[in-house]
């Protein structure tokens with residue numbers, strides 16, 4: 001197939017800062033290359049319901065700095081069914097869409113892969129998730145902004161923790177991945193960081209806290225990834241304080257503030273590069289791949305590889321936490 005005449009773009013799954021910058025890049029690269037671009041609203045849900053709009057250069061003015069996504073987002077159960085997928089295909093055909101840029105995370109790409117195994121409209125993915133949990137890219141869109149949001153929040157918690165001589169358990173997002181916890185925890189000087197990728201030893205947490213107590217350390221911060229296998233921040237705090245009742249303990253869940261806000265410069269630039277590369281990939285006839293950036297180079301990785309596993313949590317970074325909490 002030659003260059004597509006019309007392409008579609010959508011955002012899906014958990015939104016992330018930088019999605020708007022990416023939509024802008026897709027629309028403007030398309031126009032630059034003489035391709036019409038249509039926006040599909042609410043991810044796969046809008047594809048099934050036929051909510052497809054024309055996009056011009058002006059449709060994406062003044063959005064590079066905005067969090068969220070102007071195309072809205074959703075997690076679709078209906079797209080998992082053959083009927084939902086067939087309806088989506090019919091709507092894409094009706095709109096004359098000959099290639100699609102999917103901006104989202106692992107669920108989005110699993111859906112795209114399944115669609116591409118039944119239907120011939122090519123899909124190219126851009127990694128848009130704060131979790132940084134996709135293989136084939138060093139960073140996903142939104143991750144840099146999210147860790148900076150988390151660090152700023154933890155800094156504020158440290159102020160009050162220190163004033164009151166308290167121990168805080170701070171839960172950050174990351175259902176299956178500990179990247180947000182690890183980076184924001186190191187950046188905020190956390191005493192311990194608990195991630196789902198490694199087995200959490202409560203003994204070692206207790207040991208670190210007791211050592212700190214022994215040298216009159218007045219406050220401590222433990223960062224817990226939402227998906228840690230030892231439990232959520234409340235459960236872990238309860239188990240730890242049962243053994244350390246002399247600590248004045250509080251729990252803080254950062255939650256969805258990590259998903260919003262104006263994207264960092266790094267996220268805006270990455271979104272612009274990957275959005276352009278995704279359109280170029282469709283022009284080059286690629287399909288069923290995610291575009292990522294690895295060691296400063298644009299790379300294409302098949303959807304099933306991107307979603308099957310994620311980059312490893314570096315053991316050196318975990319060691320760093322241990323060393324710096326002495």
Ligand code: F6P
Pocket residue numbers: 014105129130131173174175176226259
């Ligand atoms: O995928 C991004 C993410 O923010 C995860 O870190 C988190 O576990 C999940 O989405 C929360 O999803 P929802 O907003 O649907 O509750």
